[in-house]
Amino acid sequence: xxGSGSGDGAATPDDARSASDAAAAITRLDEIAHRxxxxxxxxxxxxxxxxxxxxxxxxxxxxxAAQRGDDAKLLDELGDVLFQVHFLSLLLxxxxxxxxxxxxxxxTEKLIRRHPHVFGxxxxxxxxxxxxxxxxxxxxxxxxxxxxxGEVPENLPGxxxxxxxxxxxxxxxFDFPGVEGPLGALQDELAELELAVDREDRQSRFHELGDVLFASVNLSRKLHLDPELALRAASERFRGRVLAAAxxxxxxxxxxxxxxxxxxxQYYASARLNHEGDASSR
Numbered sequence: 001x002x003g004s005g006s007g008d009g010a011a012t013p014d015d016a017r018s019a020s021d022a023a024a025a026i027t028r029l030d031e032i033a034h035r036x037x038x039x040x041x042x043x044x045x046x047x048x049x050x051x052x053x054x055x056x057x058x059x060x061x062x063x064x065a066a067q068r069g070d071d072a073k074l075l076d077e078l079g080d081v082l083f084q085v086h087f088l089s090l091l092l093x094x095x096x097x098x099x100x101x102x103x104x105x106x107x108t109e110k111l112i113r114r115h116p117h118v119f120g121x122x123x124x125x126x127x128x129x130x131x132x133x134x135x136x137x138x139x140x141x142x143x144x145x146x147x148x149x150g151e152v153p154e155n156l157p158g159x160x161x162x163x164x165x166x167x168x169x170x171x172x173x174f175d176f177p178g179v180e181g182p183l184g185a186l187q188d189e190l191a192e193l194e195l196a197v198d199r200e201d202r203q204s205r206f207h208e209l210g211d212v213l214f215a216s217v218n219l220s221r222k223l224h225l226d227p228e229l230a231l232r233a234a235s236e237r238f239r240g241r242v243l244a245a246a247x248x249x250x251x252x253x254x255x256x257x258x259x260x261x262x263x264x265x266q267y268y269a270s271a272r273l274n275h276e277g278d279a280s281s282r
Contacts, residue, residue, distance in 0.1 A: 033083065037087070054084065061077045061080070062074070067233065085100075135171035148168055152164050162213070166217065179222045182221075193212050241268060242268065248267045249263075249267050
């Protein structure tokens with residue numbers, strides 16, 4: 001694929017109206033953010049360190065809405081994340097370190113720079129080559145922390161931190177070519193964990209369990225699946241099955257909490273079978 005140089009198509013009247021509506025809405029939201037900062041006691045007390053935990057929470061809620069395919073919820077959560085961007089930009093503005101316009105200009109310049117196949121004359125064969133170019137361009141940008149693992153945030157959740165490290169080293173060429181290698185590595189790590197369990201060595205178990213989790217993340221990366229979202233989806237399936245099992249027990253006049261573990265497992269197996277049958281019929 002060859003970029004056209006500008007990357008701009010001919011604008012239509014509908015495009016112009018949409019851009020105008022978006023600009024008006026963004027301006028209004030920015031006005032609201034400024035007013036809240038001036039007039040709301042809670043908003044006046046905030047700084048970037050107190051706001052960012054809310055930003056992270058909103059990002060997870062956005063991811064959940066996207067994963068569920070809930071467009072109404074996605075619209076709502078996108079708004080919450082957008083407000084976070086406005087508010088954090090306002091804090092920069094108060095310190096004279098930037099503003100919303102500077103944020104927009106910065107990301108626009110970065111997107112253009114990292115997409116030379118769209119805005120320049122670079123040719124790419126597929127999405128994998130786009131990502132390879134992206135990583136190469138990032139490494140040449142001024143002000144970036146040097147090294148293979150430069151600028152990998154230490155406060156990322158464990159699964160995402162592992163994936164970030166794996167992506168960085170993969171960008172240097174140190175990577176399995178397909179999924180067979182990561183799958184085999186996971187199987188090997190599980191075997192080592194099993195041996196550690198037999199040895200009843202807590203430190204060895206800790207070490208091998210970490211290797212299993214790390215190998216699982218690497219497999220998810222090669223499958224182009226998000227490990228955090230996959231784990232959350234599995235947790236939701238588990239919660240649904242346990243609740244369904246408790247309902248089955250209640251329908252038999254029995255309390256889930258009073259059941260011995262063996263009978264709980266029987267109800268759980270029934271609930272899981274019903275759940276999988278419902279899923280296959282959709």
